[in-house]
Amino acid sequence: MSLFKNIFSSKKKESLDKGLEKTKTSFLSKLSKAVAGKSKVDDDVLDNLEEVLVSSDVGVTTTLKIIERIEARVSKDKYMGTEELNTILREEISGLLSETNVGSETEFSVPKDKKPYVIMVVGVNGVGKTTTIGKLAYQFKKQGLKVILGAADTFRAAAIDQLQVWADRVDVPIVKQSMGSDPASVAFDTLSSAVKQDADVVIIDTAGRLHNKVNLMNELTKVKRVMQKVVDNTPHEVMLVLDGSTGQNAFEQAKEFTKATEVTSLAVTKLDGTAKGGVVIGISDQFQIPVKYIGVGEGIEDLQVFNKHEFVDSFFNV
Numbered sequence: 001m002s003l004f005k006n007i008f009s010s011k012k013k014e015s016l017d018k019g020l021e022k023t024k025t026s027f028l029s030k031l032s033k034a035v036a037g038k039s040k041v042d043d044d045v046l047d048n049l050e051e052v053l054v055s056s057d058v059g060v061t062t063t064l065k066i067i068e069r070i071e072a073r074v075s076k077d078k079y080m081g082t083e084e085l086n087t088i089l090r091e092e093i094s095g096l097l098s099e100t101n102v103g104s105e106t107e108f109s110v111p112k113d114k115k116p117y118v119i120m121v122v123g124v125n126g127v128g129k130t131t132t133i134g135k136l137a138y139q140f141k142k143q144g145l146k147v148i149l150g151a152a153d154t155f156r157a158a159a160i161d162q163l164q165v166w167a168d169r170v171d172v173p174i175v176k177q178s179m180g181s182d183p184a185s186v187a188f189d190t191l192s193s194a195v196k197q198d199a200d201v202v203i204i205d206t207a208g209r210l211h212n213k214v215n216l217m218n219e220l221t222k223v224k225r226v227m228q229k230v231v232d233n234t235p236h237e238v239m240l241v242l243d244g245s246t247g248q249n250a251f252e253q254a255k256e257f258t259k260a261t262e263v264t265s266l267a268v269t270k271l272d273g274t275a276k277g278g279v280v281i282g283i284s285d286q287f288q289i290p291v292k293y294i295g296v297g298e299g300i301e302d303l304q305v306f307n308k309h310e311f312v313d314s315f316f317n318v
C-alpha cells in the first residue's frame with residue numbers, strides 16, 4: 001500500500017472511530033453490565049444481551065438472529081465464558097453482514113461504463129440529504145470527475161438554496177428552477193445539461209414528503225420517466241438517505257420509501273453524536289439494499305464509503 005493510501009486509511013479510521021464513539025461507549029458499557037457478576041454465558045446473559053442489542057437500535061429481527069446464533073454456539077461448545085462474549089458477538093455480527101452482498105467497497109466510485117452516471121437522492125427533510133449530496137459531489141470532484149447537481153426538491157425554497165450553497169462550496173454546476181416548479185422538468189434540464197457538458201456524474205435532489213405516499217410515488221415515477229427521455233435506464237442509482245440518530249424511525253422510513261420506489265442504495269447519516277449507530281447493522285441485515293455511505297460529521301470530508309469490516313472493527317476495538 002502506498003504511503004498516501006496509508007495516510008488516507010488511517011485518517012478514515014480515525015474519523016470512523018470518532019464518529020462511532022458514542023455508540024461504542026454506550027454499547028460496551030451496556031454489554032459489561034449485561035455480564036456483570038457472571039462467568040458463563042447462560043440464559044440470563046443471553047436475555048440481557050438481547051436487551052442490549054435492541055436498545056442499541058440493532059432492531060428486533062436482527063437481534064433475534066444474533067442471539068440464536070450465539071445460543072447455538074453455546075449449546076455446541078457447552079461452556080462459553082463471558083469474557084469471550086465481545087469476540088463472539090463481533091464474529092457473529094461480522095458473519096451476518098458478510099452474508100449480505102453489502103459493504104465491501106472501500107472507495108468512492110462510479111461505474112465507468114455509465115456516463116453520465118445518474119444518482120437520484122430521496123429521503124425526508126432534515127435527514128441530511130443535501131449535506132450528503134454535497135459531500136458526495138466533493139468526493140467525485142476530487143477524483144477529477146465532472147459533477148452536476150439538480151435541485152429537483154422544488155417543494156421548499158430553502159432546499160434549493162441549501163443545494164446552491166453546497167454547489168458553490170464544492171464548485172460544481174447546479175441546475176435549478178424556481179420553487180414550486182415541476183421536479184421532473186428540473187431533472188430533465190439537469191440531464192440535458194449533463195449530456196451537453198459531457199458530465200460524469202449527476203446527482204438529483206428530490207423532495208421526500210412521506211405524508212402522502214401516493215403523491216410521492218407518482219412524483220418519483222414521473223421524475224424517473226422524464227429522465228429516461230434524456231438518458232436510457234436512468235436513474236442508475238436511487239439513494240435513500242436515512243438519519244441514523246433517529247434509530248427505529250430510520251427503519252420505518254426505509255420501509256415506506258422502498259414501498260414508494262425502488263431504492264438501490266442507502267446512506268445513513270449523523271452516526272456521530274448518537275448512540276444509535278447499531279442501526280447500521282440492522283439496516284444492512286434487513287434490507288437487501290446496500291448501505292453505501294455513512295455520515296460521520298457535518299464537515300465536507302465527513303462522508304465515508306461504508307465498509308462492513310472497517311465498521312465492525314471500529315465498533316469492537318477498545
Ligand SMILES: Nc1nc2c(ncn2[C@@H]2O[C@H](COP(=O)(O)OP(=O)(O)OP(=O)(O)O)[C@@H](O)[C@H]2O)c(=O)[nH]1
Nearest residue numbers: 125126127128129130131269270271295296297298
Ligand atoms: N453531525 C452530523 N450532522 C449532519 C450529518 N449529515 C448532515 N448533518 C446535519 O443535518 C442537518 C440537516 O442536513 P440537511 O442536509 O440540510 O438535510 P436535508 O435532508 O437536506 O434537509 P432539508 O434541507 O431540510 O430538506 C444539517 O445541520 C447538517 O449539517 C452527519 O453525518 N453528521
